[in-house]
Amino acid sequence: MNLPPSVLVIGTIFIDCKGFAWKNYHSFTRNLGNIQFVHGGVGRNVAENLANLDVATYFASSIDATAIGKEVVERLHKSNVNTDGLFESKQLGMGMWLAILDEKGDLAGSISQMPDLTLLQELISNKGKEMIRQSTHVALELDLNFQIAHSVIQLAAEEKKPIYGVPGNLDVILNHRELLDHLDCFICNNFEADLFFELNFTNLTTAQKLESLIQFVDRTGMGSMIVTLGEKGAVYYNPQTKEVGYQPVFPVKLVDSSGAGDAFFSGTVMGLVRGLSLKEAVICGTKVAGWTIESTENTCLDLPNKIKNDEFFIKLK
Structure with a gap:
């Protein structure tokens, strides 16, 4: 009997300080605007998105044993995320991200403070096998450190669990590209590509992008790959099914572009774990990213209602 999909998300939690410029943003002078503190982190964003997309989600991360940490956990609980895999620490369990958004909602500058990754490394070392056994799929933030990424990929292979990867700061996978070979799906953006x-992938034509994507994936052992192109959509390729194509974006009103990549990853993973084709999963990712772009948060909290009223998602049921 096939079990319903459940995803183990392994990644970071951040608290983001976002500044939204009201008028044209100038980097060398004072700018009036609005400043907000919001919950973030690639792992946290993905876990919340998946749970709000009605996927059973188990989150493994480290978190501060503080009032803010408690607030993060409470919000995850509201989305029905299983937080039994959170490792509490007195300090540096969570990271911080300082971001400036220009008048259009695009990222104008940022500074990131990483959490102490040895905490998550210890969690994976002690409970990784058990957590992976309890889930049908694994979603991994790849740029934690090599030890975490290597261990999770190895454990997922031993347990025969599909694993989907999303990059963070690129330091790890650019130095250990062999990690990509073991992924069932890898999703990155055009600048990372x-x-x-x-090569200058960003400025290639769509046809050239698809050709480059096919050549790259065929040189590896990965199951499939998707490259997001910002407002220009996404290209995708699955060497097993020979699915290859381009997906344009849907019309949206840009409020805040941060979190869009995590949202795309979440929507796509939701589709893949439910057995959709890569093309259909990419459409799911594109829609979830669009809804997130229209929110000031790093995630769209109205996802449950969005998918209930969206024609494409309704047809998938």
């Missing part, structure tokens, strides 16, 4: 493909 410039580095992975070692």
Whole structure:
């Protein structure tokens, strides 16, 4: 009997300080605007998104044993995220991200403070096998450190669990590209693809992008790959099914572009774990990213209602 999909998300929690410029943003002078503190982190964003997309979600991360940490946990609980895999620490369990958004909602500058990753490394070392056994799929933030990424990928292979990867700061996977070979699906953006493909991927035509994507994936052992192109959509390729194509974006009103990549990853993973084709999963990812772009948060908290009223999602049921 096939079990319903359940995803173990392994990644970070951040608290984001976001500044939204009211008028044209100038980097060398004072700018009036609005400042907000919001919950973030690639792992946290993905876990909340998946749970709000009605996927059973188990989250493994480290978190501060503080009032803010408690607030993060309470919000995850409201989305029905299983937080039994959170490792509490007195300090540096969570990271911080300082972000400035220009008048259009695009990221103008940022500074990131990483959490102490040895905490999550210890959690994976002690409970990783058990957590992976309890889930049908694994979603991994790849750029934690090599030890975490290597251990999780190895454990997922031993337990025969599909694993989906999303990059963070790129330091780990650019130095250990062999990690990509073991992923069932890898999703990155066009600027990251410039580095992975070692060419000016961003400025290629769509046809050239697809050709480069096919060549890159065929040289590896990964199951499939998707490259997001910002407002220009996404390209995708699955060497097993030979699905290859381009997906444009849907019309949205840009409020805040941060979190869009995590949202795309979440929507796509939701589709894949439910057995959709890569093309259908990419449409799911594109829609979830669009809804997130229209929110000031890093995630769209109205996802349950969005998918209930969206024609494409309704047809999937």
